[in-house]
Amino acid sequence: MFCGECGTKNTGTSQFCENCGAKLAGAPEQQANPSPVEGNVNNVQMNNVQPTQQNQMPNTQVMATQPAKPMSKQTKLILTIIAVLAALFGGVYYYLGTLVTPEKVAEDYFNALVEVDAKKIYKFLQVEQTDFTTEKMFEKVIKNTTDKSTKMEIVNYEVGKVKYDDLSKMTAKVTITYVEKDKEKSQTVDVKLAKGKDKKWLFYDQWLVVTTAYEIKTDVTVKVEKDAVVKVEGIKLDKKLIDKESSTSSYDYYKVPAMFGGKYKFNVLYKNGLETEELVNIASGGYYASLSASALTKKTKNEINKQMAADVQILYDSAMANKPFDEIKSSFEFTDCDLTNLTSAYNTLTTELASSTNKLTKLKVSEAEVSSIYTNNDGSFNMSSTLKYDYTVSYESGGQAQTHSDTATNYITFTYKKVDGKYKLTNIKYLKTYFSRY
Numbered sequence: 001m002f003c004g005e006c007g008t009k010n011t012g013t014s015q016f017c018e019n020c021g022a023k024l025a026g027a028p029e030q031q032a033n034p035s036p037v038e039g040n041v042n043n044v045q046m047n048n049v050q051p052t053q054q055n056q057m058p059n060t061q062v063m064a065t066q067p068a069k070p071m072s073k074q075t076k077l078i079l080t081i082i083a084v085l086a087a088l089f090g091g092v093y094y095y096l097g098t099l100v101t102p103e104k105v106a107e108d109y110f111n112a113l114v115e116v117d118a119k120k121i122y123k124f125l126q127v128e129q130t131d132f133t134t135e136k137m138f139e140k141v142i143k144n145t146t147d148k149s150t151k152m153e154i155v156n157y158e159v160g161k162v163k164y165d166d167l168s169k170m171t172a173k174v175t176i177t178y179v180e181k182d183k184e185k186s187q188t189v190d191v192k193l194a195k196g197k198d199k200k201w202l203f204y205d206q207w208l209v210v211t212t213a214y215e216i217k218t219d220v221t222v223k224v225e226k227d228a229v230v231k232v233e234g235i236k237l238d239k240k241l242i243d244k245e246s247s248t249s250s251y252d253y254y255k256v257p258a259m260f261g262g263k264y265k266f267n268v269l270y271k272n273g274l275e276t277e278e279l280v281n282i283a284s285g286g287y288y289a290s291l292s293a294s295a296l297t298k299k300t301k302n303e304i305n306k307q308m309a310a311d312v313q314i315l316y317d318s319a320m321a322n323k324p325f326d327e328i329k330s331s332f333e334f335t336d337c338d339l340t341n342l343t344s345a346y347n348t349l350t351t352e353l354a355s356s357t358n359k360l361t362k363l364k365v366s367e368a369e370v371s372s373i374y375t376n377n378d379g380s381f382n383m384s385s386t387l388k389y390d391y392t393v394s395y396e397s398g399g400q401a402q403t404h405s406d407t408a409t410n411y412i413t414f415t416y417k418k419v420d421g422k423y424k425l426t427n428i429k430y431l432k433t434y435f436s437r438y
Contacts, residue, residue, distance in 0.1 A: 021070050093203070100200050102162040105207045106174035106191035113213055114154050118142040124209040127216055131235050132259045138214075140233050144263035144279055153181040170195050172207070215261035221246075221286035222254040222266075225375075228289070229269040230254065267297070272379050273418030275300045293370045293383070301370060307423045308385055308414060309368040315431065316363045319350040332426075334419045341415070341427035352433035360435055361403070362392040380417040380426060387412055393435050404437040 002009050003017035004025055010018050017024060098104060112120035118139040127133045157178035165171040172193045179186045196206035222237065224230055226249065230237040237254050246253035261283035268276045268289045276295035280287045296304070311332075318328045325343045332339055353360050367388040375381045392405040415427035 016070070018070070020072050096201060097204060100204045100207065102172045102193050102207050103159050103174055105193060105209065106162075106176060107159045109191055109209050110157070110159075110176050110178075110189065114152050116142060116146050116151060121212075121214065125212055125214065125216075126208060126210070128258060130258050132232060132256060132264075133216065137233060138260055141214075141260045141262035141264060144265065145281070155179045155181050171210075215283065217259050217261050217282060218257065220256040220259045220282050222256060222289070223287070224252055224254075224268055224289040225270055225291070226250055226252055227271050228252070230289070231267040231269075232256075232264050234265075234267075270375070272375055272381050273421075273423075274373070274381065291373060291375060291381075293373045296370070296373070304370050304383070304416070304423060305368045305385075307416075307425075308370070308383075308387070308412075309365040311414075311425045311428075312368070312387060312412070312431075313363075313365050315346055315349060315428070316360075316365075319346065319353050320360055320363070322350060322354060332424060334417075334422075334424045337417075337424065337426065339426060342425060345428045345431065349431050349433060356434060358393040358395050358404075358435055358437050360391060361394050362405075363435075364390045366390050366407070376415075378417075380415055383414045383416065385412055385414060386410075389432075391435050393437050395437050402437070406436065408432060408435060 003020065003022055005022035006017060006020040008017055008019035010024060015024060016022065108120070109124050112124065119135065121142070122135045122138045125138075131137070157176055160175040160177065162172050162174050165173070172195075174191045174193065175188055176191065177186050177188050190211075191209060192211040193207045194210045196208050198206055200206040222230060222232075237256070241254045241256060243253045243255045246255075259282055261281075263279050263281045264287075266276075266278050266280055266287055266289065268291075270276075270291060274291060275297045276289065276291060277297045278287075278289075278295050293301070314328060314331055325346045328346075329339065329343075332342060365387055368385060369387075370383045370385045372384045373381055387410045389408045389410065390405070391408060392403055394401060394403050396402065410432040411430060413429040414425060416423045417426055418424070
């Protein structure tokens with residue numbers, strides 16, 4: 001007999017499909033009716049029974065027993081899948097729970113510190129997002145602040161059991177014992193945590209590190225000369241951050257809402273056109289900008305050194321040729337310039353070179369290096385610099401013309417003003433006029 005549901009062939013006596021369990025059409029019904037003989041005997045017996053007795057006898061029926069309906073393959077598959085998913089969920093739930101315990105959080109934070117991994121450390125910081133407290137900014141600060149001397153090399157460590165501060169279990173402490181390379185004794189560090197108000201992954205307590213190795217400094221002071229442009233790691237400080245009550249006629253005081261306690265790169269563009277760059281640890285009290293030769297950007301310093309060498313070369317070449325200043329004035333002129341001091345310095349150089357017994361015949365500026373710098377109220381700035389020369393002088397000795405070549409060093413003071421992106425010389429002092437023949 002074939003099943004009308006799935007088409008499986010079944011034995012002739014089956015009432016249900018052996019494969020899917022569906023009832024088979026045309027299957028023989030099991031009956032509990034007695035045989036004719038048994039029926040007659042029962043009728044005779046029942047007729048001889050008194051009515052009261054007949055009413056008292058139970059009316060029994062012989063029930064036919066049916067075989068249990070077998071479970072289908074589809075049902076078995078569904079139940080198997082449910083069991084597997086339940087086991088998988090339970091395993092995942094347990095595993096995720098091990099990742100968010102106070103001990104695990106403390107251990108992860110400790111390892112992030114040891115590895116100096118800025119991305120990992122930042123995840124533990126509870127910080128309000130500002131221009132100077134972003135993850136990218138934190139990475140820069142870590143890079144600026146960390147060197148080989150600040151890195152730890154851990155041989156081994158052990159995470160202690162969590163200790164809750166009170167019965168509420170809202171705060172906790174985990175002590176980690178560790179051993180550094182080349183250190184005889186072990187050391188400990190306490191990682192303090194607090195339970196966050198939000199759940200982690202919907203089901204778990206979220207433990208937050210509340211004492212970190214990187215502080216957040218608030219209302220950080222940045223002091224610069226009036227109207228200077230300040231950039232911190234490439235981000236320009238908004239003029240809205242200037243504290244008007246603290247600022248003076250000479251200086252602007254900025255108040256930066258929040259910064260990490262570490263080293264930031266500060267760039268300052270002064271009104272006179274000079275630009276400085278300094279790496280400053282603001283944890284020690286902010287940043288107080290000071291114009292100095294050592295703080296000049298590499299580009300600014302190279303431009304100034306190159307300009308000094310070029311200007312001195314022009315002055316000496318012209319003085320050796322005994323040219324009047326008017327012939328070279330165009331090399332130094334600019335709108336509304338005052339070259340009175342420069343003219344005087346040049347004329348003095350020309351006169352003294354001409355009167356020297358050691359006649360300067362050749363001079364080449366080989367090196368110029370600014371050593372100190374300070375600004376003037378008119379926007380110009382003075383610089384003390386070191387210059388080195390290769391020179392040749394001619395002289396008479398024993399009635400014969402002689403020459404001598406050598407090198408010399410000279411310390412000169414320059415006054416410059418930056419005009420239309422160019423450094424223009426307005427004065428110069430202490431030009432060398434005597435060159436030895438020995």
